[in-house]
Amino acid sequence: MSFESALRCRECGREYPLDPIFSCEFCFGPLEVDYDYDGIRAAMSRESISAGPATLWRYAELLPCDPQYRVDLGTGFTPLIRADRLAERLGLERLWLKNDTVNPTWSFKDRVVSVAIARAREFGFDAMACASTGNLANSVAAHASSAGMEAYVFIPDDLEQGKVVNSNVYDPTLVMVEGSYDDVNRLCTELSADRNWAFVNINVRPYYAEGSRTLAFEVAEQLGWRAPDHVVAPLASGSLYTKIWKGFKEFERVGLIDEPQTRMSGAQATGCSPIAKAYKEGTLNFLPQKPDTIARSLAIGNPADGYYALKTMEETGGGAEMTSDAEIIEGVKLLAETEGIFAETAGGVTIACLKKMVESGHIRPQEETVAFITGAGLKTVEAVQGQLTEPLRVPANAEAFDEALGARHPVLAGAPAGGA
Amino acid sequence: MATKRVRFTFEPNQIKRPVIYELGHKFEVVTSIRMADVDDSIGWVVLELEGDSDEIERSVAWAREVGVRVDDATLGDVVEGS
Numbered sequence: 001m002s003f004e005s006a007l008r009c010r011e012c013g014r015e016y017p018l019d020p021i022f023s024c025e026f027c028f029g030p031l032e033v034d035y036d037y038d039g040i041r042a043a044m045s046r047e048s049i050s051a052g053p054a055t056l057w058r059y060a061e062l063l064p065c066d067p068q069y070r071v072d073l074g075t076g077f078t079p080l081i082r083a084d085r086l087a088e089r090l091g092l093e094r095l096w097l098k099n100d101t102v103n104p105t106w107s108f109k110d111r112v113v114s115v116a117i118a119r120a121r122e123f124g125f126d127a128m129a130c131a132s133t134g135n136l137a138n139s140v141a142a143h144a145s146s147a148g149m150e151a152y153v154f155i156p157d158d159l160e161q162g163k164v165v166n167s168n169v170y171d172p173t174l175v176m177v178e179g180s181y182d183d184v185n186r187l188c189t190e191l192s193a194d195r196n197w198a199f200v201n202i203n204v205r206p207y208y209a210e211g212s213r214t215l216a217f218e219v220a221e222q223l224g225w226r227a228p229d230h231v232v233a234p235l236a237s238g239s240l241y242t243k244i245w246k247g248f249k250e251f252e253r254v255g256l257i258d259e260p261q262t263r264m265s266g267a268q269a270t271g272c273s274p275i276a277k278a279y280k281e282g283t284l285n286f287l288p289q290k291p292d293t294i295a296r297s298l299a300i301g302n303p304a305d306g307y308y309a310l311k312t313m314e315e316t317g318g319g320a321e322m323t324s325d326a327e328i329i330e331g332v333k334l335l336a337e338t339e340g341i342f343a344e345t346a347g348g349v350t351i352a353c354l355k356k357m358v359e360s361g362h363i364r365p366q367e368e369t370v371a372f373i374t375g376a377g378l379k380t381v382e383a384v385q386g387q388l389t390e391p392l393r394v395p396a397n398a399e400a401f402d403e404a405l406g407a408r409h410p411v412l413a414g415a416p417a418g419g420a
Numbered sequence: 421m422a423t424k425r426v427r428f429t430f431e432p433n434q435i436k437r438p439v440i441y442e443l444g445h446k447f448e449v450v451t452s453i454r455m456a457d458v459d460d461s462i463g464w465v466v467l468e469l470e471g472d473s474d475e476i477e478r479s480v481a482w483a484r485e486v487g488v489r490v491d492d493a494t495l496g497d498v499v500e501g502s
Contacts, residue, residue, distance in 0.1 A: 011455065022494065022495075023425070023493070023494035023495075026454065027454045027455050027466070028425050028454050028455065028466050028468075028493040028494050029455065029494070030494055131498045131499040132499060133499060154499075156499070184498075184499050185492075185497055185498045185499055188498045188499070189492055189495065189498055192498075201495075201498060202495065202498060205495075237496060237497065281461055283459055283460075283461050283462065284457075285457055285459055285461070285462045285463070285464060286462070287429065287431065287461075287462050288429060288489055288491065300496070300497045300499075301497060302491050302496045302497045303496050303497070304494070304495055304496030304497070305496075306496070
């Protein structure tokens with residue numbers, strides 16, 4: 001059973017039926033799903049959730065789709081890892097990493113697409129579509145393939161080969177659009193208006209975006225039914241970040257946790273930082289920006305939820321930070337070297353900004369902090385190539401190995417004492 | 421008659437220019453403002469343009485020429501990565 005009750009305008013509050021629509025007819029504000037929270041409170045408990053599947057469908061009552069239409073690749077309920085080595089390096093007492101690199105197509109986008117495709121099937125669409133620089137394209141292509149639906153995936157024509165292959169292997173109609181980033185935007189907006197497709201981040205966006213709340217549900221459950229003191233999440237459109245906060249508040253509303261006191265902070269690359277810049281200038285009105293960063297998965301120059309992200313910072317006492325491309329690489333390496341997680345560049349942005357926020361005192365050492373790692377590093381191998389320690393290259397004999405090791409690490413050279 | 425929902429973003433040096441008034445006089449386009457906000461650093465207006473579709477496109481091109489950023493009213497960037 002599902003408990004979504006209506007769509008509601010986030011600006012003027014007008015109510016709309018649960019249709020494939022995304023904006024208010026009056027003020028053009030974005031629509032968001034509303035729920036029968038009393039019904040959810042009666043239907044859901046800590047015990048019922050704990051007995052559910054080890055996927056995001058354990059929170060089915062809080063998702064805006066009928067679970068019978070789900071396309072389940074095993075998304076969600078990803079590890080929340082206590083990161084003591086990284087915490088020590090940064091100067092934090094308690095740090096957790098929400099490791100969403102382990103989803104079926106290796107990014108958190110599987111959460112939003114899981115919900116979007118279930119709702120699209122419920123609406124009767126037989127084709128999915130999206131415009132993406134990588135992660136979303138991979139996820140839409142995979143889920144549509146699993147559901148036996150058509151998929152139309154639009155990407156800029158200069159994408160890295162790895163990202164192209166990661167979508168193309170599922171055999172969607174993959175369209176490489178010539179022209180600028182803005183040209184891709186314009187084409188997809190135009191196509192979405194006259195094709196009978198479920199365009200995941202356009203006409204089914206209100207449902208799609210709700211999938212990100214499952215990150216908050218999982219973190220609260222994995223922490224023992226409570227929200228953390230501080231969250232650091234990457235900012236692209238601002239949707240993920242705002243939905244994490246919505247998720248914590250909803251868990252309180254249905255009686256699963258106490259009132260969250262979480263300070264919500266966001267991370268952007270300096271080369272695409274409209275939200276972080278607006279935060280630092282003390283305004284809720286951001287200036288759209290032409291992206292120029294290696295963190296292409298965060299390269300949203302005109303973020304649809306930027307205003308709401310800034311409102312969330314204001315409401316929770318959080319903030320935003322930005323970081324250079326060189327610092328992003330250092331962030332990727334620091335995470336890998338201390339915690340064994342290879343994140344894509346967005347993870348480097350999150351870790352580099354987390355480091356800056358601790359150094360500046362924005363995050364206090366005793367605040368229990370959760371950082372969200374949203375995509376796997378194998379998607380952006382190019383970013384770290386040439387930035388890592390060169391491997392030792394030796395002939396196949398022990399003497400040559402010891403010589404090479406000694407040249408790099410003098411104290412480690414030679415056979416171990418007591419060795420055979 | 422066609423309609424188009426757009427968001428105009430103005431940087432500080434453009435805030436005093438009555439762009440929407442000028443647009444309504446230069447082109448056969450009706451402008452209907454739905455939401456707006458202006459502060460010291462930036463201003464934006466969400467509006468609906470109504471008229472012949474080619475005339476709407478000409479008016480939008482002119483707004484861009486005079487330095488206004490023009491986007492879809494609700495969506496922001498449609499292309500997504502992470």
